[in-house]
Amino acid sequence: MSILSAQNLGLSFGAFDLFQGISVSVANDSKIGLIGPNGIGKTSLMMILAGINQPTTGNIHIAHGKRLGYLSQEATDAFEHHENTVYAEMLGVFSSLQEQQARLHQLEADMAAGHYSDEVLAAYGELQEAFEHAGGYDYDLRIQQTLQGLGLGRQAWDLPIKQLSGGQKTRLLLARLLLEKPALLMLDEPTNHLDAEAIEWLEHILKDWSGALLVASHDRYFLDNSVDTIWEMNHLGIEVYSGNYSNYLLQRDARWEYTRRVFEEEKERLQKDVDFVQRNWVRASTHARALGMLRKVTRELMAVDTYGIMVLRSGIKWHNLSLRADKPLEVIEAIRKVNALEMPSRPPRIKPRLSPSTDSSNIILRVNKAEIGYLGNSLFRVQQLELRRGECAALIGLNGSGKTTFLKTLLGQIEPLSGEVKLGASLKIGYFAQAHEELEPDHSVLDELLKNHPMDPEAARNHLAQYLFRDEDVFKTISTLSGGERSRLALAILAVHGANVLLLDEPTNHLDLPAREALQKVLQDFQGTILLVSHDRYLVDQLASQVWELHDNKLDAFSGTYREYVLQKAGSDSKAKQMILPSRPMVRDNSRGTRRLQQAMERLEQRIRDQEQAVRHISEELHHASSVKGFDTINNLSWKYAKAQAELERLTGEWEKLVESA
Numbered sequence: 001m002s003i004l005s006a007q008n009l010g011l012s013f014g015a016f017d018l019f020q021g022i023s024v025s026v027a028n029d030s031k032i033g034l035i036g037p038n039g040i041g042k043t044s045l046m047m048i049l050a051g052i053n054q055p056t057t058g059n060i061h062i063a064h065g066k067r068l069g070y071l072s073q074e075a076t077d078a079f080e081h082h083e084n085t086v087y088a089e090m091l092g093v094f095s096s097l098q099e100q101q102a103r104l105h106q107l108e109a110d111m112a113a114g115h116y117s118d119e120v121l122a123a124y125g126e127l128q129e130a131f132e133h134a135g136g137y138d139y140d141l142r143i144q145q146t147l148q149g150l151g152l153g154r155q156a157w158d159l160p161i162k163q164l165s166g167g168q169k170t171r172l173l174l175a176r177l178l179l180e181k182p183a184l185l186m187l188d189e190p191t192n193h194l195d196a197e198a199i200e201w202l203e204h205i206l207k208d209w210s211g212a213l214l215v216a217s218h219d220r221y222f223l224d225n226s227v228d229t230i231w232e233m234n235h236l237g238i239e240v241y242s243g244n245y246s247n248y249l250l251q252r253d254a255r256w257e258y259t260r261r262v263f264e265e266e267k268e269r270l271q272k273d274v275d276f277v278q279r280n281w282v283r284a285s286t287h288a289r290a291l292g293m294l295r296k297v298t299r300e301l302m303a304v305d306t307y308g309i310m311v312l313r314s315g316i317k318w319h320n321l322s323l324r325a326d327k328p329l330e331v332i333e334a335i336r337k338v339n340a341l342e343m344p345s346r347p348p349r350i351k352p353r354l355s356p357s358t359d360s361s362n363i364i365l366r367v368n369k370a371e372i373g374y375l376g377n378s379l380f381r382v383q384q385l386e387l388r389r390g391e392c393a394a395l396i397g398l399n400g401s402g403k404t405t406f407l408k409t410l411l412g413q414i415e416p417l418s419g420e421v422k423l424g425a426s427l428k429i430g431y432f433a434q435a436h437e438e439l440e441p442d443h444s445v446l447d448e449l450l451k452n453h454p455m456d457p458e459a460a461r462n463h464l465a466q467y468l469f470r471d472e473d474v475f476k477t478i479s480t481l482s483g484g485e486r487s488r489l490a491l492a493i494l495a496v497h498g499a500n501v502l503l504l505d506e507p508t509n510h511l512d513l514p515a516r517e518a519l520q521k522v523l524q525d526f527q528g529t530i531l532l533v534s535h536d537r538y539l540v541d542q543l544a545s546q547v548w549e550l551h552d553n554k555l556d557a558f559s560g561t562y563r564e565y566v567l568q569k570a571g572s573d574s575k576a577k578q579m580i581l582p583s584r585p586m587v588r589d590n591s592r593g594t595r596r597l598q599q600a601m602e603r604l605e606q607r608i609r610d611q612e613q614a615v616r617h618i619s620e621e622l623h624h625a626s627s628v629k630g631f632d633t634i635n636n637l638s639w640k641y642a643k644a645q646a647e648l649e650r651l652t653g654e655w656e657k658l659v660e661s662a
Contacts, residue, residue, distance in 0.1 A: 002027055003066045003184045003212050004049060009058035011044055017322060018044060022058070022237045026184055026212050033223040033245065034216040036233030038484065038512040042216045045233065046070065046188050049214070069182030073189045074166055075173040082162040086152060086172060089161060090143045093179045097139055100131045139179075146175045149201035151194065167193035178205060187215040191222050195398060196535065202226075218513055220245045220538030236307050236314065245538070256346055263309045263343050270338045273297050274331070281331055291328070298328040301337050308344065345470075347517065362389035363424055364501060364529050365410070370419030372406055372555075378417055379405055382555045387546070389424075389500075392523075392530040394540040394562060397550030403533045406555075407431070407503050410531070430499030432507050436490045441479040445469050445489055448478060453496040467492040468518055483510030491519060500528035508536040537562060604654055611648045618644055 005025040011018045018041045026032065036042050047053045049060065050070035062068065072078070079089065091098070107124045110116065135142070147157065150171045156164075164172065170193045177185060191199050203225040206213060217223055223230070223245040230241040230248040239255075241248040277294045280286035302323050303311045311321070329337070367385035371378055379402030387393050395403050408414045409421055411431060440448060449460050464474050467488040478486065487510060494502065502523075508516050516539065523530060523543055534540055540547070541562040548557050549565075558565045618640050 003030075003063050004060065004068070006049060006060045007058055009045070009048060009055045009060070011041060011048065012056040019233070019235075019237070020057070020322060021316065021320065022233075024231065024238055026214060028183075028212060030229060031206070031209070031213045031227045032215070032229045032231055033227035034214060034231045034233060035218075035223070035245075035248075035513050037514050038482075040233050040235075042233055043073070043188055046186055046214070046216055047072075050186055063183075066183040067180075068184045068186060069177040069180060070186045071170070071174050071177055071188060071190055073170070073192060075170040078169065078173045079161050082160065084161055085158050086147065086161065086164070087143065087157040089172065090147065090175060090179060093143075093176060094139045097131065097134055097136045100127060100134075101136060104128060104131060142179060146178055149198060149205070150175050151198045171198075174202075181211065184212040184214065185209065187213070187217075189217055190215060191217060191219045196396070196537075218508075218511070218516065219536070220513070220516070221536070221541060224538065236311060252347060259310060260343060260346075262313055263341075266309055266312050267338065267341050270297060270300065270341070274335045274338050277331055278335065294328045294331065294334060295325070297334050297338070299323070299325050301329070301334070304341065309341070345465075347514075363387070364389055364427060365424065365531075366420070366422045368420040368422075370421050371417040372402055372409055373417050374405060374414055376417070378553070380550055380553045380555055382419070385548070385555065385557055387529065387531065389529055390527070391545045392532060392543045393546040393548055393557075394544035395531060395533045395548045395550070396535075396540070401550040403550060404433075404505055407433075407505060407531070407533065410503065427501050428497070428499045429501045429503060430494035430497055432490060432494065432502070432504040436486060439478050439486060439489065441477070443478055444475050445478065445481070446474040448489065449493060449496065452493045455496075463496065464489075464492055466518065466522065468515055484512060484515055487511055488515055488519070491522065495522065495526075502526065502528065502530045504530065505533045506535065507532070508534060508539055604651060608648065608651045611644065611651055615644045615648055 002025040007023050009022040010020040012020075022045065034042055034046070044053070047070075048055050050068055051060070051062075052070065084092070104124070104127055107120065107127070111120065111124070131137075147153070152168065152171055152175065156168070161169065161172065174187070174190060190202065194202065199219070199222060203222060206215075206226045213227065215223070215226065225244075227244055228242070230243070230245060232239045232241065232248070232252075241251045243251070273293055274297055277290045277297070280290040281294075283290075299318050300312060302325055303318070303321055306323060307321070328334075363386055365385070365387040367382045369384070370382045371380075372382065373379040395406065397403055405414060409416055410423065411429065440451070443451065445464060446457070446460060449464060450457070455463075461474055464470075469485075469488070469492070476485075478489070481489065487507060491507065504523075507519060511519065516536070520539055520542060523539075530543065532540065532543060544562050546557060546559055547562055547565040548555055558568070560568075
């Protein structure tokens with residue numbers, strides 16, 4: 001059953017159509033990630049679905065009795081009573097439970113005073129059962145856990161809401177929504193104001209969320225851990241992909257191959273059509289047919305210009321495309337336009353980085369018993385650290401822990417307070433933040449690249465196209481660029497400088513998903529060494545061969561991917577928790593119940609091993625099919641993979657419950 005359904009939604013501003021023809025539905029248990037480039041209309045669509053704004057066209061149906069909850073990117077005006085304290089605002093979610101609690105206390109006081117009867121006892125029992133069923137005995141604990149999880153600790157609980165920053169108000173609204181448990185939770189960039197620990201906590205909560213979820217996010221790792229469906233928003237509407245973000249990438253490659261085939265077929269058909277027009281235009285007997293064909297080709301070319309080649313296979317009627325063709329093109333112009341049609345750019349194909357060299361002569365950074373800080377202010381200590389050629393190290397930690405200071409120490413701008421920080425020979429270092437600062441505001445994108453590296457203008461434009469500066473974009477002045485566009489240009493300039501070591505300080509800030517994918521591809525193709533400071537866990541997981549964590553005024557190095565680092569950390573935390581639990585007596589238990597439990601665990605472990613093998617097998621099929629088979633095959637395999645993965649998670653959950661009961 002659908003909680004929400006929308007048909008033919010469109011939003012226009014005067015003659016400008018932001019989007020048209022969007023039809024979607026959200027099932028009771030859907031967990032959907034909404035993605036798309038900046039400016040495509042994701043936030044506008046979310047606000048329309050949430051009932052905050054009205055569409056220009058179309059309609060929305062919400063199932064009877066279902067409640068929606070919406071988190072905007074900035075929630076500064078979300079609270080009516082700004083005099084409320086943080087904790088009092090959360091208590092307001094449970095006002096009905098508080099009324100029941102007050103009624104229970106009143107009945108208890110009456111009975112303690114001797115005013116009771118069978119009717120009073122029955123009423124008290126029913127009220128107590130309803131109160132317990134609604135979570136009346138743990139709502140205080142839920143409030144505390146939620147506030148703590150989102151980074152609003154005890155020191156914030158008694159603060160008036162009006163004293164909170166914009167980011168804190170957004171987190172407080174998210175806390176309220178999580179406690180209210182709407183049937184459909186809609187989150188617009190929920191990780192913007194959260195630190196790493198709060199994001200991980202939120203992922204855990206959303207993974208077990210009992211209702212539906214629709215989240216717009218640029219955080220690819222968050223999408224991987226939180227959703228099982230991807231909505232990709234483009235100029236034609238919404239394309240639906242099954243699985244998380246990583247599954248979406250596999251399916252998208254297959255759909256691109258299908259698009260390429262459609263493009264070639266449709267261009268060949270259009271060329272035949274304009275050839276027919278050209279051959280029959282001057283003949284009186286066939287001129288009417290040629291004119292009709294020319295009108296048809298004119299409409300199709302207008303549709304392709306506006307929506308892309310796939311609109312010719314979408315089944316959308318001409319009169320539904322909001323286009324007007326008052327008169328057909330000239331024959332020569334139609335021929336020129338058809339011949340000039342170009343295949344859309346292929347989305348980046350993600351590939352793993354090469355394994356780094358283990359030759360000791362390839363060490364490009366060695367740190368030994370160093371103390372890092374500035375002006376006598378010690379930030380952290382490093383016992384021992386090495387980085388080899390071809391590796392990518394990800395430096396992670398809380399804001400203010402010293403990440404940027406460490407980069408400046410490596411650049412020689414700051415001396416270590418003590419110890420050794422030594423760089424290898426023949427290094428050409430490119431520093432992302434510095435490249436950002438040196439951009440000339442009055443230059444065009446193309447001129448700025450040519451200033452840094454003289455080359456043929458055509459070669460320069462081809463290079464800039466890899467960073468999504470295409471056509472007229474190369475003539476934009478830098479002063480008019482967005483933060484994301486400046487970041488892309490800075491990386492394009494670093495690439496042509498021939499740097500063999502890149503120091504990147506938050507390179508994905510302000511970038512939308514297409515730009516992040518383009519950046520990821522560039523960095524994966526880079527043959528040198530990378531030191532990456534980033535909160536983008538997906539980028540870190542795809543690139544890093546080492547993870548350097550700053551915490552408690554020290555730097556610890558982990559050799560492996562980010563995902564391996566997270567698993568090891570989770571394992572360590574789990575062991576630590578086990579150590580503080582009261583130990584059980586070492587008594588041999590050979591009861592029938594214990595034997596049955598052990599047998600059940602063994603059977604379940606075998607099913608988990610079999611399911612893991614099935615998941616690996618489907619994953620291999622999917623990887624192979626992405627290069628040799630069509631869209632339908634990829635789509636079917638993606639569904640199989642998603643179902644197999646879900647079954648594996650279910651079996652693992654059963655096993656964990658048995659372990660806890662053992």
